[in-house]
Amino acid sequence: MNNLVDLDAHASPALATPRRANRAYLLPLIVFAIFALVPLSVLWGSQSFILALVTRIMILALAAMSLDLLIGYGAMISFGHAAYVGLGAYSVAILASHGITDGFIQLAVALSVSLIFAFFTGAISLRTKGVYFIMITLAFGQMLFFLGTSLAAYGGDDGLTLASRSMFFGSKFMKNDVAMYYVAFGVLLGAYLLLRAIVASRFGRVLRGIRENPVRMEAIGFAPYRYQLTAYVIAGMIAGVSGFLLANQTEFVSPAYTAWQRSGDLIFVLVLGGLGSLHGAIIGAAVFSLLADILSHYTENWALIFGPILILVVLYARGGITGLFGSKS
């Protein structure tokens, strides 16, 4: 301990200098400040669709951010992450269809189902690497998609409409769109802080080390599998929460939530916003949703414009949008 001062002198270049640290906090701070203030715009006479749109952006951001733990920090390219959104959403809808509308019960089920699915599919998928891992996660996602379409009792292909949003403490406050908005906001902020802590923790450092060089990590005594599986389960559970919110926000669930295109969207969002920064997922989700919304006003074939944008980002802005700000961690 007596060489703490000494350490600081040596280590300060290793840790971000104060000014750079401030800049790293600035971007997420601005992002969350904007989200916190959006509902005020309703007072100024903006339409409620903005509230719904931004709520959906935050829900998408939550799912994409959990995927960032896998892709950005763990180099595990999961192409089936929408499965967890579907699991969370169906947990709400199926329970609600049986008259169980208590949000805590629904949330507990959503988390447990996501945990179990992530544990078993992760335990199998993580035995593979590279393109095989991508394909096997895709296969598990599609498995859930087809399971959803075959659930005739719960709407099958057509999906299922919720009779009401979840209740907390016997209150239906989430019926109010502003309340719904702030629930999504609170969850997103909480998940962001949680993931921020995790990636900086001992566990997160091991995960990042495995991303950098798994053999090196094994050679100093870390077995990558256990750490990767743990991250896989954490990410699945957070995506499950995003499904819980999505079902409540749209008051509807369908197998389409788990389709591989939705998993692709999540990867698109991450690449657009920038991998491995967490807030990149949020910015990516916002840009993705706004672009889709705006472009779809002009043309039905908006994906034709979307595709080239992604290609340009990959070619010219490797760090995504956050990379342009130079605050990638």
Added chain:
Amino acid sequence: MSNAPLQLQNICKNYGALRVTDDVSLNIEAGELHAIIGPNGAGKTTLIHQISGHAQSDSGRIIFDGQDVSRLPMAERARMGLVRSFQITSILPRFSALENVAIAVQARSGSSFSFFGNASKEPALNDAAIALLSRFGLAARAGVPAGQMSHGEKRQLEIAIALAAKPKLLLLDEPLAGTSHDESQRLINTLQELRKELPIVLIEHDMDAVFALADRVSVLVYGRIIASGSPQSIRDNAEVRAAYLGEEAA
């Protein structure tokens, strides 16, 4: 029964039809620096892979610290103190030099299933890492991303990482490979220090370094140990000269 810390008993490794190591038996005694030399393709790196657990042996037994580790994965052997370096530099390129060492310290101190608290600010880990970096003359480079260091610095860093993992025995795979004269001199000095602390298995092509450092030398040719003994006896061994040292000794 020998009580040598590392005992290789008839270990073999095949890649397809190719027998890369063939019935290798060897004891590494406490406190010795044991060099393994041999021409390219003799199976030296494969042997290190087998001992470290990076590759599993097809047959034979490996006893380390009194335990049969033949079937244990690399990470578990590393936690027991059987730690290696790599012929091709293996570091965490985007981690700073400090974090490269600190994470190895972390591997041997407390649980890494800890999800809160900033690992890069843990004084105990950083103090130990800085002490090791200082020992290798890298303290001033602590904050530099390891991927941006010079080749010689990376070779030093890799040994610092290995030491941070608290080895009881060190396996070094060509630590001098690709280094300049000054860099290799510095590494040789480092190894001279290290050999006083723990047994070392050294693979090296630089014969001057091998004969300066080794207590014993084993010669591996086509996966077989053809001779094993003091540096002098290896120099004088006719079979070795024919198989390997020929041009160097001439």
